[in-house]
Amino acid sequence: MSALIQATNLSKSFGSKLVLDNINFEVAAGEPIALIGPNGAGKTTLFSIMCGYLKPDTGDLKLLGQTPGSSALFGKVGALPQDALFDPNFSLLNQLSFYAQLQGMNKAQAHADAMRVLTLVDLADCAKQKATSLSHGMKKRLSIAQALLGEPELVLLDEPTAGLDPMNALQIRQLIAKMAEQATFVISSHNLFELEKLCGTILYLEHGKLVQQRTLTTKIHQGFLTLTLEQGDATQVLKELALVSGVHKVDSAQKNEYLIWFDADLAPDTDLAVLQMLRTHGWRYKSLQHGQSLEQQLFAVANG
Amino acid sequence: MAALAPALNQVRNLWLISRFEILRLFASPRGWFALTAFVIIWYVLLRYPIFQASAGIQDPEIQRILGGMFGMAGMYNILNWPLPELSAYWVMCVVLLPICTLFFAADQTSSDRARGTLRYLMLRTSRDSVFFGRFLGQMLIQSILISLSIAATLAMAWWRLGSLSAGALEAAVIMVINLVIIIAPYTALMAMCSVLVKSSRMAISLAVVGSGIVLGLLGWAAWYLPVLQELMAFVPSAQIPQVLSQHGWSTLQFSGLPLAQTAVFLLIGRQIMQGKSL
Numbered sequence: 194m195s196a197l198i199q200a201t202n203l204s205k206s207f208g209s210k211l212v213l214d215n216i217n218f219e220v221a222a223g224e225p226i227a228l229i230g231p232n233g234a235g236k237t238t239l240f241s242i243m244c245g246y247l248k249p250d251t252g253d254l255k256l257l258g259q260t261p262g263s264s265a266l267f268g269k270v271g272a273l274p275q276d277a278l279f280d281p282n283f284s285l286l287n288q289l290s291f292y293a294q295l296q297g298m299n300k301a302q303a304h305a306d307a308m309r310v311l312t313l314v315d316l317a318d319c320a321k322q323k324a325t326s327l328s329h330g331m332k333k334r335l336s337i338a339q340a341l342l343g344e345p346e347l348v349l350l351d352e353p354t355a356g357l358d359p360m361n362a363l364q365i366r367q368l369i370a371k372m373a374e375q376a377t378f379v380i381s382s383h384n385l386f387e388l389e390k391l392c393g394t395i396l397y398l399e400h401g402k403l404v405q406q407r408t409l410t411t412k413i414h415q416g417f418l419t420l421t422l423e424q425g426d427a428t429q430v431l432k433e434l435a436l437v438s439g440v441h442k443v444d445s446a447q448k449n450e451y452l453i454w455f456d457a458d459l460a461p462d463t464d465l466a467v468l469q470m471l472r473t474h475g476w477r478y479k480s481l482q483h484g485q486s487l488e489q490q491l492f493a494v495a496n497g
Numbered sequence: 498m499a500a501l502a503p504a505l506n507q508v509r510n511l512w513l514i515s516r517f518e519i520l521r522l523f524a525s526p527r528g529w530f531a532l533t534a535f536v537i538i539w540y541v542l543l544r545y546p547i548f549q550a551s552a553g554i555q556d557p558e559i560q561r562i563l564g565g566m567f568g569m570a571g572m573y574n575i576l577n578w579p580l581p582e583l584s585a586y587w588v589m590c591v592v593l594l595p596i597c598t599l600f601f602a603a604d605q606t607s608s609d610r611a612r613g614t615l616r617y618l619m620l621r622t623s624r625d626s627v628f629f630g631r632f633l634g635q636m637l638i639q640s641i642l643i644s645l646s647i648a649a650t651l652a653m654a655w656w657r658l659g660s661l662s663a664g665a666l667e668a669a670v671i672m673v674i675n676l677v678i679i680i681a682p683y684t685a686l687m688a689m690c691s692v693l694v695k696s697s698r699m700a701i702s703l704a705v706v707g708s709g710i711v712l713g714l715l716g717w718a719a720w721y722l723p724v725l726q727e728l729m730a731f732v733p734s735a736q737i738p739q740v741l742s743q744h745g746w747s748t749l750q751f752s753g754l755p756l757a758q759t760a761v762f763l764l765i766g767r768q769i770m771q772g773k774s775l
Contacts, residue, residue, distance in 0.1 A: 246616055246775035264503040267621050277613025282525035291517055295510050295621040339617055 195258055197222040197347060197377055198243070203252035205238055212238045214401040216252070222346070224393025225369065225378040227487075229385065234398040236381045237275055240351045243379070244272045256347060268296040271340035271376070272349040278332070279324035285311065285335060286320040289342065296343045310338040314368060330361030337365065341372065348372070350380045354387060366391060389487035409487070418453040418464055421479040422471075425449065430476065437470050439463040452485060510622040511630040518634025519641075531601075539646050543653055547585040551654075554581035574744035579664040582654040583672065586647065590676050591741060594643070595734055598683040599704055601639065604697035605631040605688045606770070611695035616775050628770045632688045632763065636681065643676050668745070675740065675748050682733045682758035689766030692773060708733075733758055 196219040203216040213235045220226050230236050241247040242254055245262025259265045279288055289307035290300070298306060311317045314334035316327075324332060333353065340348050353369070354362040366387050369378055373391070382388055388395070389409070397405040422430065427445050434443040434453055439460020444452045455463040464481060471478055522528035553559045554576060564576055578584045606627065609615045618627050647669045655661050690700040690707070712732065719725040729735065736751040743750070 241775075244616065245619060248772075248774075262619065262624075264507065264623060267506075270620065272616075272620055274613060274616040277616045279617075280609070280612070280614050282521060282527050291513070292617060292621055294513055295618070297506060340620075 196220065196255070197257065198226075198379070199253075199255045200239075201253045203239075203242070203249050203254055205235075205242065205247065205249050212401050213242075213249070216398075216401075216403050218396060218403055218406050220379075220394055220396070220406075222377045225373050225380055225391045226394040226396065227388035227392035228379060228381040228396050228398065229383075229388060230398035231383075233400075235401040236398055237351060239398065240272075240275070240349060240381055243349055244270075244274060246274070268343045269345060270347045270349065271342065271345035273333075273336045273340045273351055273353055275351040275355075277336065279335065281323055281325045284321050284323055285316065288324075289339060292339055293342050298343070306342055310341045311335075313341060313372075314338045315364065330357050333357060333361070334365065334368075337368065341376075345376050348376045348378045350378060352381055352383075354382065354384060362387065385487045395487065407490070409490075416455060416457040417483070417485045418455065418467060419446075419480075419482040419485060420451045420453060420467065421481075422449045422451070423477045423479055425476045433470055433474060434467065437463065437466045439466065449479075507623050507626045510626040511633065514618075514622070514627060514630025515634035515637060518631060519637055521634075522638050522641075535642060535645075539649060542589065543649055546589060547582060547650065548653065550585035551581035554584055573742075575741055577744045579662055579668050580651075580654045582650050582657075583647075583665065583668055586650045587672055588741070590643070590646075590672070591679060591737055594676055594680050595683045598639065598680045599687060599701055602635045602680075602684045602687040603691060603700040603704075605635060605691040607691045607694050607696050607700050610775065613775075619775060624770050625767065628688065628692070628767055629763070631691075632684060635684050635688070636677065639680055639684065640673070640677050643673055643680075647673055671746055671748060675752075678749070678752045678755050679734070679737070679740075682755045682762060685759040685762035685766065686733070689762045689769065692766050692769045731758075 199219045200216050203213055204211065205213040216235075216239065228236050228239065238247065242249050243256060243261055245260075245266075254261060256266060256270055261270075279285070283291075286304070286307050289310065290303040293303035293306045294300065308317060308320065311320050314337055316331060316334055316338065319327065319331065324335060327335060333356075337350065337353060340350065350369070353365050357365065362384075369380065369391055372378070378391075380388060380392065392409065394408050395405065396403060397407075420434075427449075430451060431443050431445060434440060434451060437453075437455075439455045440453055440463060441456065442454035446452050453463070453467065457463075460466070464483070467481065468478075522531065554563065560576060564573060575584055575588060578587060606615060609618070615627065651661060651665065651669055654665065686704055686708075687700060690703045691697070694700050694703055715725065715728055715732075719729070731754065733755070736754045739751045740748050
């Protein structure tokens with residue numbers, strides 16, 4: 194099966210600043226893909242190259258086997274570019290219908306598809322309004338709506354929840370989860386929590402280099418528990434956790450959060466044993482999660 | 498056939514984009530504002546300069562003086578159009594329209610680039626279809642406005658005479674074609690400038706300052722090397738004195754230069770658009 198996205202020796206500089214440094218990766222269609230990295234890591238530059246807004250200095254990038262910006266990708270790749278706004282002179286319906294027509298639909302199909310995507314993002318009631326009358330969260334949902342016009346195979350979302358309140362962010366995460374069966378999403382974000390919940394593959398960029406590419410499978414979750422307590426004496430908790438049968442290492446990641454290594458084959462019920470121990474000591478817990486958090490996985494490797 | 502389909506799609510998109518520009522004029526507040534300004538400006542132009550100039554042209558004495566003046570400049574045919582209103586309209590438009598075009602056609606892609614709207618478009622269509630579609634849209638809009646203004650001029654003449662001759666209608670058609678050709682290089686120049694900057698104001702400044710610098714350098718160089726003076730015959734509007742010296746369909750014989758200038762500006766603008774980051 195051919196790769197959905199394939200980057201080969203991709204580099205891009207702005208002046209003397211090297212923003213992408215010899216990036217190589219290949220991802221297949223399927224579960225959402227997360228593009229992670231600190232500010233200035235090159236995420237938006239990589240996104241812009243994927244969308245065809247920027248050209249790489251060297252190397253090659255292919256989406257669905259085509260060069261970004263190629264006419265063969267029109268309608269197959271949807272994107273939420275960062276900070277792009279709709280034309281303030283036209284209604285949402287008018288512009289979305291226009292975009293759908295550009296994708297090859299006739300007027301009636303374009304109108305129906307524009308209403309479909311507006312309904313998906315819960316903006317159908319605002320169809321006749323102009324983008325200037327929308328809140329920040331609504332504008333973000335509108336931008337996602339335009340990315341879903343037609344039947345895209347690949348949807349690129351650059352910071353889809355940046356600057357949103359928790360309710361709007363949740364709505365967007367739910368929408369992505371719902372649509373992920375129909376298209377492959379590539380999501381760039383700083384929010385590891387939301388990417389962890391949504392994505393199957395992680396691309397981690399740092400200083401313009403691809404530091405990691407990994408797949409979040411059940412296997413890597415095996416043998417780890419992440420425990421979050423409401424409160425408790427860390428020294429005492431660490432000591433008691435270490436005594437639980439099957440546990441061979443315990444660490445305190447941050448306040449009231451503990452990472453537990455155990456033998457998943459020999460002691461598969463370690464989670465139950467941990468809960469039993471908590472009950473015995475009267476320690477109340479907030480969550481007990483199988484596996485390391487995405488943050489722990491990434492930074493454990495990134496920090497060596 | 499399969500290879501032809503994407504090309505045909507881009508032609509279809511070019512038309513959709515130019516049609517959307519027309520919609521912008523007739524169905525958006527910004528367009529209504531521009532149309533209102535257009536109506537007011539043309540009311541003032543028709544009511545005062547054109548009306549009074551056409552009244553003056555009808556006076557045999559003034560006609561004799563103007564004939565002498567225009568004759569000296571080789572433009573005696575200005576007074577030979579079928580209606581004095583058309584003569585006044587013709588001179589005014591030939592001089593003013595290119596300047597108006599610099600302002601009217603300034604925002605072909607610049608504000609969309611600043612706003613990021615171009616990024617939405619580029620996911621669905623080629624840079625060529627956006628660039629040429631916007632240019633075509635501007636040309637269509639200006640053609641509509643020129644037609645409306647000449648219709649108003651004819652209406653004023655009809656109000657004076659009670660009828661219009663077929664010659665007057667034919668002259669109006671010739672003038673519309675001429676004026677569209679005259680503004681084409683200016684519209685293409687603004688298409689090119691619009692690609693380079695992020696606001697219409699900067700596009701106008703770039704066009705005015707850039708043209709001034711080019712003309713200044715050309716004049717300065719021609720001072721030392723007189724043969725370069727020949728290049729002045731290729732700058733936009735260089736054909737205007739010759740156009741004004743003609744009358745009727747023969748005015749169109751000088752269309753080659755503005756059409757070639759249009760092609761050059763569009764090709765340069767297209768190349769910039771292709772390489773421009775969004």
